[in-house]
Amino acid sequence: MSLASVHHPADIHSSHSSLTTLSHSLEDIASSWGYGHHQQHVAETTVLTIEELRDQLNCCFTCGVSWTENHVSLDCTECGGYSMERPCPKCDGACGAIWKRDLSTSHASGKAKWSGECQKSHNPSSPITHDLSKRLERLSATS
Numbered sequence: 001m002s003l004a005s006v007h008h009p010a011d012i013h014s015s016h017s018s019l020t021t022l023s024h025s026l027e028d029i030a031s032s033w034g035y036g037h038h039q040q041h042v043a044e045t046t047v048l049t050i051e052e053l054r055d056q057l058n059c060c061f062t063c064g065v066s067w068t069e070n071h072v073s074l075d076c077t078e079c080g081g082y083s084m085e086r087p088c089p090k091c092d093g094a095c096g097a098i099w100k101r102d103l104s105t106s107h108a109s110g111k112a113k114w115s116g117e118c119q120k121s122h123n124p125s126s127p128i129t130h131d132l133s134k135r136l137e138r139l140s141a142t143s
Contacts, residue, residue: 080112
């Protein structure tokens with residue numbers, strides 16, 4: 001079949017009314033999807049500032065409390081019983097380390113996630129030895 005024998009319906013190319021109908025249909029689709037002038041204006045007024053976005057990220061996506069204001073929901077898995085900081089979860093705070101909330105992972109998983117290091121895991125010595133070494137550090141710092 002040669003290129004010259006390809007046949008297109010004449011009414012698509014020659015009919016002005018079908019092109020007008022097509023353009024009206026596209027306008028209808030665009031406005032229903034929010035691309036019309038009125039919808040575009042509404043979308044522009046709901047743009048968040050950086051501060052508002054930061055405030056939203058510092059809130060629980062599940063229950064809505066503000067972690068930066070130390071609010072927490074005790075039965076929410078994303079809150080996990082704490083706001084932005086918590087005592088070391090590995091030793092239940094016995095080491096004295098404070099862990100920070102991993103915001104992106106907490107939001108993505110819907111469960112409280114924390115970043116930090118247990119101070120007991122670095123020092124396998126007994127609590128008495130640990131206490132003595134802290135006292136020696138304080139003495140050497142003051143002398």
